[in-house]
Amino acid sequence: MINVETVRADAAGVLTPPVLELHDVKKAFGGTKALNGVSLSVQPGEVHGLIGENGAGKSTLIKVLCGIVRPDEGAINLSGRAYAPTTPREAKANGLQVVHQEFNLLPYLSVAENIFIEHLPRNAFGVVKRQEMNVGARAALDAIGLSDIDVRWPVERLGIAHRQLVEVARALMTQSRILILDEPTATLTSRETERLFTIVNDLRSRGVSIIFVSHHLDEVFRICDRVTVLRNGETVFSRPIAETNQDELVRAMVGRKLQQQMASEMVSLARPEEALSLVQFRHPQSPHAEGISLQLHKGEILGIAGLVGSGRTELLRAIAAAELPLSGALRLEGAPVSFRSPREAINAGIGFVTEDRKEEGLILNMPIAANVTLASLSDVSRAGILDSKAEIEVTQRLGAELKLKYGGPAKNAATLSGGNQQKVVLAKWLARNPKVLLLDEPTRGVDVGAKAEIYALIRQFAERGLALLIVSSELPELMTLSDRIIVMSQHRVVGELSRPEFSEERILQYAYQGEQQQARH
Amino acid sequence: MQALEKTQASETIDTRRLTGWSPKVLLRDAGIGLALLLLIVFFSLGTEHFLTPNNISNILTQITINLILAVGMTFVILIGGIDLSVGSMLAFCAVVGGTVLTIPDLPVFQAVALATLAAVGTGVVCGFLNGWISAFWGLPSFIVTLGMLNIARGAALQVTDARTIYSFPPSFNAFGSQMIFGIPVVFLIALVLVAIAWFVLSKTVFGRLLYGIGNNEEAVRLAGHSLMFYKVAAFTIAGALVGIAAMVYMARLNIASPIIGIGFELNAIAAVIIGGTSLNGGRGTVIGTLLGACITGVLANGLILFGLSDFMRQMITGVVIILAVIIDKYRERLTGV
Numbered sequence A: 001m002i003n004v005e006t007v008r009a010d011a012a013g014v015l016t017p018p019v020l021e022l023h024d025v026k027k028a029f030g031g032t033k034a035l036n037g038v039s040l041s042v043q044p045g046e047v048h049g050l051i052g053e054n055g056a057g058k059s060t061l062i063k064v065l066c067g068i069v070r071p072d073e074g075a076i077n078l079s080g081r082a083y084a085p086t087t088p089r090e091a092k093a094n095g096l097q098v099v100h101q102e103f104n105l106l107p108y109l110s111v112a113e114n115i116f117i118e119h120l121p122r123n124a125f126g127v128v129k130r131q132e133m134n135v136g137a138r139a140a141l142d143a144i145g146l147s148d149i150d151v152r153w154p155v156e157r158l159g160i161a162h163r164q165l166v167e168v169a170r171a172l173m174t175q176s177r178i179l180i181l182d183e184p185t186a187t188l189t190s191r192e193t194e195r196l197f198t199i200v201n202d203l204r205s206r207g208v209s210i211i212f213v214s215h216h217l218d219e220v221f222r223i224c225d226r227v228t229v230l231r232n233g234e235t236v237f238s239r240p241i242a243e244t245n246q247d248e249l250v251r252a253m254v255g256r257k258l259q260q261q262m263a264s265e266m267v268s269l270a271r272p273e274e275a276l277s278l279v280q281f282r283h284p285q286s287p288h289a290e291g292i293s294l295q296l297h298k299g300e301i302l303g304i305a306g307l308v309g310s311g312r313t314e315l316l317r318a319i320a321a322a323e324l325p326l327s328g329a330l331r332l333e334g335a336p337v338s339f340r341s342p343r344e345a346i347n348a349g350i351g352f353v354t355e356d357r358k359e360e361g362l363i364l365n366m367p368i369a370a371n372v373t374l375a376s377l378s379d380v381s382r383a384g385i386l387d388s389k390a391e392i393e394v395t396q397r398l399g400a401e402l403k404l405k406y407g408g409p410a411k412n413a414a415t416l417s418g419g420n421q422q423k424v425v426l427a428k429w430l431a432r433n434p435k436v437l438l439l440d441e442p443t444r445g446v447d448v449g450a451k452a453e454i455y456a457l458i459r460q461f462a463e464r465g466l467a468l469l470i471v472s473s474e475l476p477e478l479m480t481l482s483d484r485i486i487v488m489s490q491h492r493v494v495g496e497l498s499r500p501e502f503s504e505e506r507i508l509q510y511a512y513q514g515e516q517q518q519a520r521h
Numbered sequence B: 001m002q003a004l005e006k007t008q009a010s011e012t013i014d015t016r017r018l019t020g021w022s023p024k025v026l027l028r029d030a031g032i033g034l035a036l037l038l039l040i041v042f043f044s045l046g047t048e049h050f051l052t053p054n055n056i057s058n059i060l061t062q063i064t065i066n067l068i069l070a071v072g073m074t075f076v077i078l079i080g081g082i083d084l085s086v087g088s089m090l091a092f093c094a095v096v097g098g099t100v101l102t103i104p105d106l107p108v109f110q111a112v113a114l115a116t117l118a119a120v121g122t123g124v125v126c127g128f129l130n131g132w133i134s135a136f137w138g139l140p141s142f143i144v145t146l147g148m149l150n151i152a153r154g155a156a157l158q159v160t161d162a163r164t165i166y167s168f169p170p171s172f173n174a175f176g177s178q179m180i181f182g183i184p185v186v187f188l189i190a191l192v193l194v195a196i197a198w199f200v201l202s203k204t205v206f207g208r209l210l211y212g213i214g215n216n217e218e219a220v221r222l223a224g225h226s227l228m229f230y231k232v233a234a235f236t237i238a239g240a241l242v243g244i245a246a247m248v249y250m251a252r253l254n255i256a257s258p259i260i261g262i263g264f265e266l267n268a269i270a271a272v273i274i275g276g277t278s279l280n281g282g283r284g285t286v287i288g289t290l291l292g293a294c295i296t297g298v299l300a301n302g303l304i305l306f307g308l309s310d311f312m313r314q315m316i317t318g319v320v321i322i323l324a325v326i327i328d329k330y331r332e333r334l335t336g337v
């Protein structure tokens, strides 16, 4: 294991040898050049930001470092020695820990088992020491401030943010020299992100190097010492954070200056007609009986804010009838309806972009086009027979609108980068033309440029009368998009803000207030 | 951006790849075809009688029933299920069909039509129950069809009082051994079924969703499709094909007995697996199944010609199944399918 003391002595500012060095690393998948000459060097005790557009090669680079993907060309040095891992195990043995962008937890095992999966505590007979494991897992979760889940729960029960934190906890179980975090904050709300940053700072002070991938430049500026930009698989920029600024980074990422994001003086597109209304609508897991009441108008974009576990996702799942049984009343365009399955909800005109693309959004091993048309198969078929041409047209049209970076409509969804996978999930619902669209973290992992495109597209759809309900952990996103924001806490609506009242402070105030009230009860 | 432009250029090729014929799938089927070819070459060089017209039609006849059952099994395995009851169901369908077929004084044509209806109907009912019970209660189909394995066998014995039914109309039997250009008609029927299944699986919404369910059930459900319908349909199709196989069995062997078909489910599963379909569901083609059934058939026949004992043949077939899965695993890793 690493000698923390000597590293800290070195970190005084004198030239220290880099702990990790990459030189001109290349990797192609068939015709796609995922990495086309990446060079970078990471100092001990440095937080190294790695940024770039969707499909720029960040995750591929990380897979190279942890032995999942073997590079075609280039050299990697770890602490001055040549390093070419062939298995993730080898990478771990060399002190690299990785939290991947797409989750790798085993859904039916408990949280504790997942955390300890690599070294389950066992007694002399090889029987797992459950007590010890659970206590250890509890401590690991408390250390990252995740106290509201039981370590005996199957991971299946957790929302996506909690899963992310469990992955972080698992990576922290072993001491490492280099910790790699691939978009760890994409699913987290500000509270969890803060905790994560505290941990990162702590590790840095102990001499651990951290490679941090994010599409949030503000985070990069807050936490990183150095930042490297990839574009089309090449290093185009690598500098200490103090010597650069946001504009420069964006330019380096997209290769041009980005137009200003949509102005905030946007007018509300809400129409008087009601699109959806809920009266005491209750998800089966809601801890109380009151349920949620709200109204959504045609053309309106209603944002839902709240901390992780506040019931935002559950609300959307309930509306889409993904979970049953439900109670309370739901009206769609004024008519009372009650859905007994997602099929009925969707046929009635509800679309639902789920938060977890890998588990419930995408069929990774099927073509991109098949994923795009999955919810609108009747539009691309006649008498039950598929029209591949139509499928490809839809895919190409939406692909162009969403700036999808892909090898072709017939390539499997698994070949896409994370952000591009997210765009496919969006495309699936845009292809269907619903009346009410529920979006759960719609831009998770999407890069700045494409985000602006998606926002514009969402506005366009609202203009056509589509009503949107958006859950997002990114407050700036909610504030850019929404006409109105409601704040949830403990499965209740605890606050509502109209556009002129929007501010991060007020939203967070409501969110935390609700929680404290709950604690007092 | 650049990627987009490239895509548009290659559109024409892509249209075909979308529907089950991606180059990788093609490669996989070609690989299995190559294995079959090697096997054929090996046996033709190694034995005198293998490549004679007589023996070939012999093999094709022997393959037929397993092939029909395996086509149905492909549907079930594609959605991540398994059907262990097809052997017993075959017996049950046969005795029901056989009973109708031997109704005295019925004109042959009507008797055969009614018998087919009865056999296929029986298969449909059993298959529907398999699918419905496992989908409605969320039970593993392994367990449910294990139950059906016993139920159908018991029912076949009960219906016939454990007796064998025989003396079918002679023209029905003549049909069972009819040849066209040296190819058994019953095999041609099986080929037609393969073609239909291929079309359904690769060209229709129905087929698309079966693959989808095998890969990611939840995504399909949340995209607004009824899992229940597709799951029940897959098992029902398998049941219907058992009914057809039962008719073919009777036409060829001129009997219907409640104890036929023991272990047939395993042969069908073997053909599907050797054909490259994943037991986890979501991956595989019916063309693969056709090749898989041919491989098992050729192997069995060739080994007999070599003079190997029944026991030896059984062992070798087992080895081939395991080999097929291992090869598939490596292929997956190498090509990253």
Ligand SMILES: Nc1ncnc2c1ncn2[C@@H]1O[C@H](COP(=O)(O)OP(=O)(O)OP(=O)(O)O)[C@@H](O)[C@H]1O
Residues within 6 Å of the ligand: A029, A030, A032, A033, A034, A052, A053, A054, A055, A056, A057, A058, A059, A060, A061, A101, A405, A406, A407, A414, A415, A416, A417, A418, A419, A420, A445, A447
């Ligand atoms: N297994 C694969 N087969 C084919 N192409 C792949 C594969 N994995 C990645 N690619 C391609 O390589 C490129 C880089 O992908 P990568 O996942 O590294 O992007 P990324 O920078 O992590 O993007 P994001 O921000 O969206 O996560 C993409 O164009 C992607 O489509």
Ligand SMILES: [Mg+2]
Residues within 6 Å of the ligand: A058, A059, A060, A101, A182, A417, A418, A419
């Ligand atoms: Mg990525």
